[in-house]
Amino acid sequence: MQREFWAVVLLLLLAAGAAYAHTTTTTEEFSRYNVGWNGTSGLAAGEVHDLRGLDPGTTLLILAPNRPFTAEEVGNLRTFLDDGGQILIADEEGNANRLLADLGSTMRVRPGNLASLDRDHADPGLFTVRVVGNDTLFAGVETFRVNRPATVTGGDPLLETSILTWDDGDGDGRPGSTEAFGTAVVCAKEGNLTVLGDPSLFINAMFAENPEFINNLQPVQIDAAHSRTGTVNPTINTLAWVRETPVATAALAALAILPVAYVFGRKRDA
Amino acid sequence: MNARASHTILAAAVITALLLLAGEATAPLLYTAANTSTAAHADPATVPKESGKDADVLIPLMDDLLSETGTLTLNIKLKDYESAERDLARYAELSAQFDELVVTLDVSGNDIGEFQQNNQENLASLAALLNNTRRFEDLQRIEIEVQGDEGQGMAVVYEGEALRQKMQEGFAAYAEREATVTGIAGHYDLNATPYRESITNFAEIVNATEDQQEEVGGSANSPLEIAVIPDKGRYGDILSIAGAYTGGTAGTPIKVYVDSQIAGNASLDASGNYACSYQVNRTPTGLHLAYATAGTVYSTVTAFEVFPGETAITLAVESRTAVTCTGNLTTAEGRPVTGAPVLLRVDGTELVSTETDQNGTYTEEIALPAGEHTVRAEFDAVGYPLNASESLTETVIVQNEGLSPLPFIAAIAAALGSGWYLRRRHRPAEEPAAELPKTVSVEEESVAAPPQVEIAGLPPREAATVLFRTLRARLGLPDTKTPWDCVRLAPAHTGFFKRYEQIRYAGETPSEEELRAMEEEAVGGDQRAA
Amino acid sequence: MTGAKKYYAAAVLAAWLIIVAFFMILNRTLDLEIFFVLSLIGLLVVAVLIDGAFSRPRHMRYIGYLIAAGVALFAYIVVEKILEILAA
Numbered sequence: 001m002q003r004e005f006w007a008v009v010l011l012l013l014l015a016a017g018a019a020y021a022h023t024t025t026t027t028e029e030f031s032r033y034n035v036g037w038n039g040t041s042g043l044a045a046g047e048v049h050d051l052r053g054l055d056p057g058t059t060l061l062i063l064a065p066n067r068p069f070t071a072e073e074v075g076n077l078r079t080f081l082d083d084g085g086q087i088l089i090a091d092e093e094g095n096a097n098r099l100l101a102d103l104g105s106t107m108r109v110r111p112g113n114l115a116s117l118d119r120d121h122a123d124p125g126l127f128t129v130r131v132v133g134n135d136t137l138f139a140g141v142e143t144f145r146v147n148r149p150a151t152v153t154g155g156d157p158l159l160e161t162s163i164l165t166w167d168d169g170d171g172d173g174r175p176g177s178t179e180a181f182g183t184a185v186v187c188a189k190e191g192n193l194t195v196l197g198d199p200s201l202f203i204n205a206m207f208a209e210n211p212e213f214i215n216n217l218q219p220v221q222i223d224a225a226h227s228r229t230g231t232v233n234p235t236i237n238t239l240a241w242v243r244e245t246p247v248a249t250a251a252l253a254a255l256a257i258l259p260v261a262y263v264f265g266r267k268r269d270a
Numbered sequence: 271m272n273a274r275a276s277h278t279i280l281a282a283a284v285i286t287a288l289l290l291l292a293g294e295a296t297a298p299l300l301y302t303a304a305n306t307s308t309a310a311h312a313d314p315a316t317v318p319k320e321s322g323k324d325a326d327v328l329i330p331l332m333d334d335l336l337s338e339t340g341t342l343t344l345n346i347k348l349k350d351y352e353s354a355e356r357d358l359a360r361y362a363e364l365s366a367q368f369d370e371l372v373v374t375l376d377v378s379g380n381d382i383g384e385f386q387q388n389n390q391e392n393l394a395s396l397a398a399l400l401n402n403t404r405r406f407e408d409l410q411r412i413e414i415e416v417q418g419d420e421g422q423g424m425a426v427v428y429e430g431e432a433l434r435q436k437m438q439e440g441f442a443a444y445a446e447r448e449a450t451v452t453g454i455a456g457h458y459d460l461n462a463t464p465y466r467e468s469i470t471n472f473a474e475i476v477n478a479t480e481d482q483q484e485e486v487g488g489s490a491n492s493p494l495e496i497a498v499i500p501d502k503g504r505y506g507d508i509l510s511i512a513g514a515y516t517g518g519t520a521g522t523p524i525k526v527y528v529d530s531q532i533a534g535n536a537s538l539d540a541s542g543n544y545a546c547s548y549q550v551n552r553t554p555t556g557l558h559l560a561y562a563t564a565g566t567v568y569s570t571v572t573a574f575e576v577f578p579g580e581t582a583i584t585l586a587v588e589s590r591t592a593v594t595c596t597g598n599l600t601t602a603e604g605r606p607v608t609g610a611p612v613l614l615r616v617d618g619t620e621l622v623s624t625e626t627d628q629n630g631t632y633t634e635e636i637a638l639p640a641g642e643h644t645v646r647a648e649f650d651a652v653g654y655p656l657n658a659s660e661s662l663t664e665t666v667i668v669q670n671e672g673l674s675p676l677p678f679i680a681a682i683a684a685a686l687g688s689g690w691y692l693r694r695r696h697r698p699a700e701e702p703a704a705e706l707p708k709t710v711s712v713e714e715e716s717v718a719a720p721p722q723v724e725i726a727g728l729p730p731r732e733a734a735t736v737l738f739r740t741l742r743a744r745l746g747l748p749d750t751k752t753p754w755d756c757v758r759l760a761p762a763h764t765g766f767f768k769r770y771e772q773i774r775y776a777g778e779t780p781s782e783e784e785l786r787a788m789e790e791e792a793v794g795g796d797q798r799a800a
Numbered sequence: 801m802t803g804a805k806k807y808y809a810a811a812v813l814a815a816w817l818i819i820v821a822f823f824m825i826l827n828r829t830l831d832l833e834i835f836f837v838l839s840l841i842g843l844l845v846v847a848v849l850i851d852g853a854f855s856r857p858r859h860m861r862y863i864g865y866l867i868a869a870g871v872a873l874f875a876y877i878v879v880e881k882i883l884e885i886l887a888a
Contacts, residue, residue: 003807004276011283014818029310037313092310117325117375121317123307128322147311163458164325166380172618176379181457200311209314291832298832640887677879684875685868692864 023235030064030199030228033236037205040229043214047224051076056085058219063227064199065095073226074102081192088137088217090199092150100195107154107188107195114149114184115173116165124173127165129186133158137194137216145209146186149198155188159196199228324374328382331368333460335389336451338364340464342396343471346403354400365393376619385454388447395444399472402437406430406479424568431571432529432559434479439556441476445469493517494569496526496562501574503550505655506605509574512545515564526562528553533560550576555655576655581607585614585647585661592635593666597647599630601656606630613648640668730780731773734788738770741792766791806859809850816842833877840870 026033035041051073089096094111119127125148131138135158144159166179187196200206207214222229242248294300338361345354372378372386413426448469455462495513503509511526515538524544526534534546555578562569580602588594595614599607612632614622624634647661745760753771757764766788772778820838824830847863
């Protein structure tokens with residue numbers, strides 16, 4: 001009977017562990033809680049929810065933004081830039097164009113399906129680009145691997161593709177009669193504002209490809225309110241909220257202690 | 271926690287697990303890491319690597335091709351034919367490499383593909399230029415040798431004239447391509463100077479032949495007339511090459527040459543006319559020269575033009591065991607193009623070549639794996655006075671052959687087989703155990719009266735066992751006594767018990783008579799023994 | 801303790817299944833058919849090892865049916881895979 005008890009307890013623990021792992025991770029793209037290949041759980045960066053009072057010594061990373069910026073937030077970002085802080089906007093869908101216009105920049109992200117022959121892998125979207133500008137982000141790097149980037153127009157070019165690159169409009173992986181070869185700029189900067197047309201560089205699977213870039217980026221903070229690093233999973237959000245609110249953490253700890261105290265107290269009486 | 275609760279929990283857990291698994295049964299491959307990619311990115315760890323060295327060679331190769339044209343034409347101009355031959359061979363090799371590279375990298379769609387086509391045409395032009403210049407030189411030599419022989423002299427002059435016109439045409443085509451090629455060269459920052467020089471050299475070579483030809487001169491009056499009616503045509507048109515031979519005898523064979531190659535035979539009829547028909551089939555677009563000979567008499571050279579025509583190619587796909595592609599290749603006027611090569615492009619890359627028959631129809635069967643595929647038919651019109659055409663892309667879905675009953679039959683057979691095997695393994699131990707309780711209960715019911723035992727349907731050894739138990743019960747011995755104990759306790763039945771011991775433990779089988787005797791003894795053996 | 805062998809057998813079988821699952825997760829390929837075949841092998845090995853020659857305890861009485869069902873499903877999977885290979 002004792003054995004059966006332990007067998008059942010062990011099985012229930014294993015099931016609980018699997019259920020926990022299942023509910024507290026997600027498969028959403030770019031999410032911090034996604035430990036798979038397309039999540040950003042490996043990116044060592046702090047999160048900020050409030051754009052006021054940012055420390056100009058760190059770089060602010062806006063990763064694949066999908067929420068609009070209010071005028072007040074744009075003002076905060078402007079102050080941050082003027083104080084000498086660096087902003088890196090990584091976007092390949094064009095959602096950041098509104099923010100760029102509000103910030104008064106001439107750079108824009110043009111979404112497309114860039115493909116190149118200058119590559120090491122069978123996928124035409126996973127190719128190498130050259131570093132043409134001068135920036136601390138790309139110090140010590142000559143070639144760079146990007147993963148299905150978008151074109152960035154305007155600004156001073158920092159990353160340029162080779163001439164054998166085309167915009168694969170029909171998605172067939174080969175240049176067609178309407179798809180001409182030409183160089184494209186994948187990253188440009190204007191002052192302290194850098195726009196990178198490829199947020200895929202921050203996913204877990206791409207860390208091994210461009211290690212110097214990730215190193216040069218530190219220290220970095222992610223704008224959690226606008227980047228796509230969150231999740232819609234209610235369990236994870238609740239757990240994160242609990243962890244961040246001291247009152248809730250204290251309440252939870254107190255709740256956990258109560259049954260233990262009750263069990264031990266009762267035993268002593270008996 | 272007692273056993274019942276834990277059993278319930280375990281049973282519930284097993285059933286839940288089985289239900290969850292059964293939900294996935296139709297797609298047993300739950301997750302695999304190969305080819306994981308989304309619209310925004312691909313996982314580089316699962317994408318196979320391929321070397322990018324081919325792409326690096328592309329642009330330098332284009333540069334080499336352009337510079338080769340310059341050196342080749344220079345050598346031809348300087349009449350250094352050995353070096354020109356070597357250059358031409360090298361140029362052909364580089365062009366072949368370039369063609370292969372274009373196919374490997376699959377870049378034939380955009381201006382690199384255009385460059386490749388122009389390069390192929392340039393190669394053909396320059397090879398023709400080399401051959402024609404050499405032939406022209408030879409003709410100059412021959413002309414001097416046959417000075418005085420009217421007939422042969424005329425032949426040489428005519429061939430020279432035809433050659434010169436061909437070279438003019440060749441130069442016109444070559445120069446026409448200059449704009450496109452230099453445009454593409456500018457796009458990729460190639461050095462187009464050698465190419466421009468080649469055009470100048472080509473022009474000088476052609477002009478030189480013109481000067482030489484003018485020196486020779488020649489009588490253009492000839493008793494043999496020739497005319498091509500009509501003097502323009504498209505693919506499939508039948509042109510009539512006819513004329514009159516003043517002073518010729520009827521029945522003289524007339525040979526008609528188009529582009530210095532024999533194109534037809536005719537004979538002079540009674541009125542001194544001849545006619546032969548010429549069908550425009552595999553004749554390239556442009557001017558062509560025709561002349562006729564009657565023995566040693568040559569006619570003047572006349573020209574006719576072949577215009578390009580549009581073509582249309584259709585494609586119909588049917589999917590049965592293999593994918594059947596049929597279609598028609600016709601010109602814009604509805605004339606079928608016979609014996610023409612047609613390329614079928616499967617899934618954008620694979621090429622299957624076939625030919626049209628006498629009616630311009632082509633049929634081809636292609637074996638494809640299950641799934642969706644696209645097929646397109648292409649006609650590239652090389653050597654035809656026609657423009658290339660492509661059909662619409664057709665999609666064909668190749669079905670899986672439905673669910674076959676074989677696996678189900680195998681599963682049922684395996685279940686039956688293993689069931690039978692396991693039954694067999696357990697049966698010998700099972701039967702006696704099942705039998706024993708039955709006979710004991712029968713025994714206990716009829717202990718007072720002379721015991722009735724049924725041994726009719728039993729095998730001999732089992733029957734002996736039943737009889738032993740009957741006797742033991744009748745003698746009042748407990749069930750736990752073995753046959754040897756019974757011998758000691760009831761010596762009167764020693765024979766019975768000893769025989770039973772042999773049957774039971776030594777594996778002997780009692781005979782029918784023995785069984786009958788044992789039955790009698792077991793039922794009421796007292797009387798007999800006494 | 802009565803039936804200790806039964807518990808050892810169940811524990812070994814569970815440990816084998818966990819090892820198989822661990823390696824499948826490590827390899828990033830979760831295939832139900834492979835998992836089923838390997839667990840059937842484990843079940844057969846365990847059944848042969850705990851089967852006594854002279855007794856048939858209650859927990860072994862109905863294992864024959866379970867094994868027969870498992871072998872039937874295994875035969876189905878094998879034949880389906882063979883047909884797949886032949887069709888390709």
